[in-house]
Amino acid sequence: MAEKNEPVNRRKFLREGLWAGGLAGLGAVGGFVGVRSTRGDTVWQIDPNVCTSCGNCAKYCVLEESAVKCVQLYSICGYCDLCFGYLVPEPKQLDTGAENELCPTGAIERTFVEDPYYEYNIIEELCIGCAKCVKACAVFGNGSLFLQVRHDRCLNCNECSIAAACPSGAFKRVPAKTPYLLKGADGKA
């Protein structure tokens, strides 16, 4: 009987060993993670100085209405009368006629401040993040219009679909405590 029981015991012993090994493995991973993990989560954000305004943000977000929108950094805006983020190149008139306006959804609002300055606001419900105005503002203007992930909309996917499609590597994980990369007064983020 004792001989017959032996393999069972051996198997049991092996099983116990493996079980302990598994637990130890999990413990090791836990310990490693304890050392390496961050308390705060990270979120996705666009580095506006790397962004090439390719327009992928409008197309690749898992949300049908992209979580990326254009923002206006008022402190570096030139408040130009002839704003190329707002108007097509060589506009006939400085008005909101479809032939003059650059934004495909009319998401930029122009308000008179004082002669000759105008304030430009992004109407976020209309903005689709196509970056047309961003490109024009970067080339012809001060670059005060740029794209940012709006965290009230972003799902913060584990793998961001836009980041995977970003041609310039402008998408990165940033600490959730500083979730935006706004350009400073010197234009740098």
Place this chain on the structure above:
Amino acid sequence: MRRFYMIAVLGLWVAGLSIEAAAIEQFPPPDFESGYEFPDTTTPPPHSAAREYVDAAMLAIALAAATWLTYTRRSRRGIFALMIFAALYFGFWRKGCICAIGAIQNLTLTVFDSSYAIPITAAVFFLLPLAFALFVGRTFCAGVCPLGAMQDMVLLRPVRVPRWLEGVLRLFAWGYLAAAVVFAATGSAFVICRYDPFIGFFRLGGNLNIIVIGLCFLLVGIFVGRPYCRFVCPLSILLRQFSRLSKRRVTITPDRCISCRLCEDACPFGAILAPTAQSDEGDYIKNKKLLGFFLLLLPLLIAVSGWAGYGLSGRAARVHDTVRLADRIYMENAGLVTETTDASDAFRGTGRTADALFAEAAQIRGQFSLGGWLAGGFMGLVVGLKLAATTLRQRRAEYEVDKASCVACGRCYEFCPRQHAVLKLKREGQ
């Protein structure tokens, strides 16, 4: 005035055209006389960190509830309700993103990329289900995983998959796990997230191809129980191994088996093992010989499979942005293509040299080669052990649950006459 302004701006426009990089502050911000103040750029904050901890707590609670429902209550209904809750909370409410399956990749990236640190909640999502599996089996799959819940709920007409076929199809999950680890380790992609078939449902939108794949999984899932869990899910591979060792196992019967055979067809996932017939001596010797042969074959299998993995690594490396970009730049520089892409345009705008890019790409390709050998070799090992396992005969006197395959869904409870008897006793006792 307007005319003048236009000319002035156009002049600047012409001047500014070619100095894109220095475009900042072409027009100094004006000094307003009307007392205008700059509005602030709105920065809506991300969801508070507290939500992450709520998720982790929910996971722990759901796991505990699943365990309780499986072992103490033995209630299929309870588990089903928990499933619905899991699909609603972790699926539709949290949009499927904080997920134990995907956390494998976060952990891998943390190990291999020192600049990346896994969020603590992702670590919890990885560790807790495995820890539970080590003690009580796959209760995570039973009532906590929203992907499992989606499939479990649509299973209407189960079809039995032959055991041998199930084993072979499961090799795909092994390969998927190996590939996901290689892609995550090289920082190329989180393929598990990218090809999560149900994420489109949870988010009510997304990549059309993935949604179609998800629909296919659901349709197949009407007949084949939990196809993603059994043949694709990389976490199930880990959970299976941990569950094999688990301290407790799900039992069909609450007390004793009366060998009524009523539970025989109860499990749609092939996790109920029938009693075995006594095998004869000749069979035993033959199997022993075969086992020896397979164990001798193991190194060869590992080598061949590793080589095959290496062969795939060149193609796989192109999933990595840098490698793809380097290939593109190479083709453009060599004059094989004339058009540039957004990515190559952006690269040329950075002023980095192509040589540096090629060197980086070569390094990543090297990582993929190594990864290919390792992943391939690993698959060889898996197949070899699977072959060896075919020679082993386990003796069972009664109907038993296959610890690895059982997802603790609780379907079999209701097939057991003892369950009803015990329930009745309990009810009368109250």
Place this chain on the structure above:
Amino acid sequence: MPKIEARASAAGAEATQRWYVAAVRCAVVAGVFSVIAAMLLFANAYRMKVSDLRDEDALAAMKEQFTKQPGDEKLLEEIRRMDIENRSRRFGHLTFSQRGSRLLLGGLLIFFGTLKWVATARRKLPCPMHQPDGQQGQRRQAVLGRRAAAACVAGFCIVSAVVALKGEIEFGTDKAAIPAPYPSMEEVAANWGSFRGPQGDGVSAYTNIPDAWDGESGQGILWKSPIPLAGNNSPLVWGDRVFVLGADEKNYTYQVYCYDARNGKLLWTGDVPNALNSEGEPLEVMEDTGLASCTGATDGRRVYVIFATGNVAAFDYEGKRLWLTKLGVPDSVYGYASSLALYQDKVIVQFDQSVADDGLSKVIALDAFTGRTVWETPRPVGNSWSSPVVVRVGETWRLFTVADPLAIAYDPATGAELWRAECVMGDVAPSPIYAGGLMLAIEPYSRMVALRTDGTGDVTKTHEAWVAEDDIPDICSPVSDGERVWVLTTDGYLTCYGLADGEKVWAHEFERASFQASPSLVGDTLYLLDVKGTMHRVAAAAEFKELGTSKLGDKCLASPAFADGRIYIRSEKNLYCIGSGK
């Protein structure tokens, strides 16, 4: 199920049956609803992905059209109508998809829920029929499992082999195998990729050039093809492709033409858009200059073109426009006319305009792949019509430019200025050349200055080798064989100077001949093309000796291009290939 059993009375069964039928109906309805919803959603997604984008393109095209016809009220109305339509449709589709997906989810929920009900209601009591797992069955399973596993390994190896054998670009290990992003020096030397050839000095790399032809009889002329639009630019030749540019003053059309060098067939025409000047009006220039006087450049992969509008564009050899860079309309008295130069993968534009004090002139290097500015260096000069040349000086490359009042040498890799000499004035049109260690710069009508090229900083006083002042041209650039240098004036004076000392060796006047094309050198023969299309061949020797003339009988202003055994001449309306078929 115990509950069903419990209610197994006749009335109970009837009620169950009623519920069962209701559930089945409900499932069918929900299923049909879900399928329809799914199909509508797919159609909606398709519209968002495909047709909405198409409409956007159509709107963009209409807007583009509107810039050409600013007064077209009908078009304007159409643009506005389409714009509002596109916007409302876009947001309509978004709302549709959001609501639709919720409805679909609801439909699926009801579908599966009711089906579940149905399945539960119809569940049969378990009825064990299988034989216990016999030895035979176990053996069978094992064998099948082994076979399938083996098949998997084999399949894995086959897939891997197929993928691996398909061939990937492998590089990074062998540095020498990485090709340069530009043609080799040998390739450049063997072709005629820029104005006045590889070094911009009008010297042919080939000596097997035809010496006699006749335009009237067609003798010696391989082919002749009409050029759709006019221009004073020279042909570019690379392999079996010939490129010329043309522009139309009236319709503001700017085009590049690619011809097959073998038969003169026009292979494709590429369009470059118009540009408006600072007044917001289309550009107008002096008729003699025209809008297409700049010669482009080509490196065997792309052809780069520039017009008087300051628009630079690149086309691939199939005629696809790869990039367009708008430098802005240059302020040039007669109209911008400097040709492009190439250095490795950079397209160099000598963008001289206005007067020196305005500080608008600059030299720009554009990335050949993208048209993006790689470097640009301001130049304290006024507008000029000369072309930059990139030449090899010893082991280094130099970019030489001439404009009122400076001859400047740059490093073509970085745009850094290396030296400058204040030595030319006026409206500079002749381009500099580099010969015998000297850079030769011409001040129209008055001086030819030879500068030693090893200086730094301001070399006006230190590096002037010599100055020649007799019969200096205003348009044509000089040509040299390394021993002597020849200049040719518009009214037909050909003067030979010693290259080393600037001493006049000889002079000759071509009676009744006028020249605008720059002189070229083939072996030891000068090829001089006059305005009437007559090629004068003169010995490049210590004494004047006319070797012969060949008449084309067509108005020729552009400098000819030389290839292996061939001359390409652009007349006012035609492109000629002189030579014999290979």
